Amino acid sequence: MNFFLLSLIKAAVVAFVLLTTLAYLQWVERKVIAHIQVRMGPSRVGPHGLMQPLADVIKLITKEDLIPPYVNKFLYLAAPFLAITMALLSISVIPFGGGFSVFGDPTWMQLTDLNIGVLFVLAVSSVGVYGIALAGWASNNKYSLLGGLRSSAQMISYELPLSLAIAAPLLLANSLRLRHIVQQQDHFYLGFIPRWNIFQGPMPQIFSFIIFLIAAFAETNRIPFDLPEAENELVAGYHTEYSSMKFAAFFMAEYANMVTVCSMTTTLFLGGWLPLWPESLGSNYLPSLVFAGAGAVALYHGLNPVRPRDRLTLPVVAAVFFLLALIFLIPAGHAVLAPLFWFAAKTGTLLFVFIWVRGTLPRFRYDQLMGFAWKFLFPVAVVNLLVTGIMVAVFS
Amino acid sequence: MDVLLFLIFASIAVVCGVNVVVQSHPISSAVSLIGVMGSLAVLYLLLGAEFIAAAQVIVYAGAIMVLFIFVIMLLNAGGETRRGRSFLAQLLGVPLLIAFLGLMAYFVQQLFPGSPVVHFGAFQGGTAQAVGRALFTQFLLPFEVVSVLILIAILGAVVLAQKEMD
Numbered sequence: 001m002n003f004f005l006l007s008l009i010k011a012a013v014v015a016f017v018l019l020t021t022l023a024y025l026q027w028v029e030r031k032v033i034a035h036i037q038v039r040m041g042p043s044r045v046g047p048h049g050l051m052q053p054l055a056d057v058i059k060l061i062t063k064e065d066l067i068p069p070y071v072n073k074f075l076y077l078a079a080p081f082l083a084i085t086m087a088l089l090s091i092s093v094i095p096f097g098g099g100f101s102v103f104g105d106p107t108w109m110q111l112t113d114l115n116i117g118v119l120f121v122l123a124v125s126s127v128g129v130y131g132i133a134l135a136g137w138a139s140n141n142k143y144s145l146l147g148g149l150r151s152s153a154q155m156i157s158y159e160l161p162l163s164l165a166i167a168a169p170l171l172l173a174n175s176l177r178l179r180h181i182v183q184q185q186d187h188f189y190l191g192f193i194p195r196w197n198i199f200q201g202p203m204p205q206i207f208s209f210i211i212f213l214i215a216a217f218a219e220t221n222r223i224p225f226d227l228p229e230a231e232n233e234l235v236a237g238y239h240t241e242y243s244s245m246k247f248a249a250f251f252m253a254e255y256a257n258m259v260t261v262c263s264m265t266t267t268l269f270l271g272g273w274l275p276l277w278p279e280s281l282g283s284n285y286l287p288s289l290v291f292a293g294a295g296a297v298a299l300y301h302g303l304n305p306v307r308p309r310d311r312l313t314l315p316v317v318a319a320v321f322f323l324l325a326l327i328f329l330i331p332a333g334h335a336v337l338a339p340l341f342w343f344a345a346k347t348g349t350l351l352f353v354f355i356w357v358r359g360t361l362p363r364f365r366y367d368q369l370m371g372f373a374w375k376f377l378f379p380v381a382v383v384n385l386l387v388t389g390i391m392v393a394v395f396s
Numbered sequence: 397m398d399v400l401l402f403l404i405f406a407s408i409a410v411v412c413g414v415n416v417v418v419q420s421h422p423i424s425s426a427v428s429l430i431g432v433m434g435s436l437a438v439l440y441l442l443l444g445a446e447f448i449a450a451a452q453v454i455v456y457a458g459a460i461m462v463l464f465i466f467v468i469m470l471l472n473a474g475g476e477t478r479r480g481r482s483f484l485a486q487l488l489g490v491p492l493l494i495a496f497l498g499l500m501a502y503f504v505q506q507l508f509p510g511s512p513v514v515h516f517g518a519f520q521g522g523t524a525q526a527v528g529r530a531l532f533t534q535f536l537l538p539f540e541v542v543s544v545l546i547l548i549a550i551l552g553a554v555v556l557a558q559k560e561m562d
Binding site for chain 2: 072075114115116119120122123126127129130133134136137145148149152153155156159176
């Protein structure tokens with residue numbers, strides 16, 4: 001199979017999985033927030049509200065697409081397009097897993113391996129600011145303008161600690177290629193401590209991991225740093241004047257940025273697709289165990305049904321889980337799917353942290369937000385980078 | 397392929413550059429300038445200088461132009477009004493422009509006669525490693541002088557901002 005066709009298929013698969021993830025991430029967020037606030041969350045459309053994303057998409061497509069008068073039409077239309085394009089673009093350099101072969105053709109679970117991969121992600125995310133800033137200005141609305149202003153100031157400020165936090169693990173990795181960065185985190189200290197960048201000597205990157213995560217909250221405009229869309233001051237911030245699919249584009253861009261940032265954190269600090277403990281201690285049985293456990297729970301509830309229809313549906317769900325557990329036990333299936341499992345597990349945990357923080361923390365005041373970035377986060381990131389540089393120079 | 401991509405992005409750069417001057421609203425000019433920066437980055441990429449291309453997007457398109465747009469939005473600058481051009485400008489503008497472009501073309505021809513065509517991938521010195529090595533060996537003194545210059549600019553900005561506050 002030639003390179004072009006293979007890349008096309010990989011791009012299609014990644015795009016499909018990413019867009020489905022974005023739709024269901026929103027469902028997960030609503031469910032988790034609901035349970036944090038002791039509510040049920042979406043529960044009407046499909047079992048446990050599982051069809052809710054589909055219903056939302058239909059609702060957004062069929063809504064009236066309103067263009068207010070007195071907007072700058074070109075920039076007003078270009079802004080959501082820019083935001084969603086830049087948000088979806090950076091997933092193309094993220095490595096999801098190791099190598100595998102399709103009909104004898106070796107390939108990687110990654111769309112493209114740029115030798116400036118890290119810089120590419122930074123560049124794309126820095127251009128993504130324009131989507132929000134221009135949307136705020138072109139809407140010709142004071143709340144939108146304030147949202148756009150806040151967002152551009154906040155994103156420039158937090159890009160500095162973010163970049164400095166990325167630079168420190170790069171000193172350990174000695175490469176800008178994301179696949180190299182994951183590969184050099186392979187192997188274990190003392191046979192069981194993973195050599196991920198947050199544990200790796202000579203300078204464990206635990207501080208830059210925390211700085212990166214905090215800056216990532218600001219870069220993605222998430223609570224507690226969601227000042228650009230603070231609804232009690234700015235209606236809805238930069239997307240106040242947008243409706244229908246143009247609103248959906250901003251909405252999706254926010255979630256796509258979350259996925260990108262979490263994948264980058266996994267790749268840079270948490271060892272990408274590598275397992276948490278070595279295979280000699282049985283890490284390759286974990287996926288099967290997780291799926292078998294989920295299947296057992298579903299089967300138990302199927303045998304002791306709360307509602308009559310559970311007697312039929314839950315055993316089917318259980319069978320699917322058991323099948324997945326079996327696939328992970330087959331060596332060929334395991335070799336391809338286990339890296340994906342670990343990558344998804346780490347990224348998913350980080351995404352859960354994002355949602356968890358939203359359910360827990362209140363919003364910052366704007367001057368606190370800026371003061372925190374410049375007076376605390378930036379100096380700490382510089383010191384961390386300096387110490388890492390000295391340690392790397394002395395010990396290697 | 398190289399020539400085609402070069403022509404496409406070079407013409408985008410030129411059109412955007414002309415647009416910066418022609419547009420009457422500051423935001424439109426700034427957006428055109430971002431277009432210039434972006435197409436310049438693609439031209440660097442075509443030359444095989446991927447690190448410079450990424451730095452171009454991150455620093456110019458991603459940071460400096462965001463600040464420009466931020467300031468324009470903050471001041472809420474409106475579109476400028478066109479006044480009639482002076483008689484002299486109307487008379488001499490186009491001939492002078494043509495003369496200037498001709499002079500430029502002549503000097504380029506004289507300074508770089510028959511320089512070889514650059515092909516994508518032919519130049520190997522554009523990786524992050526190569527740029528870093530060049531900066532810290534061959535160009536160490538200019539690099540340090542520039543960083544001192546930037547430090548002076550930062551100090552100047554702090555002093556000016558403090559004067560404003562007092």
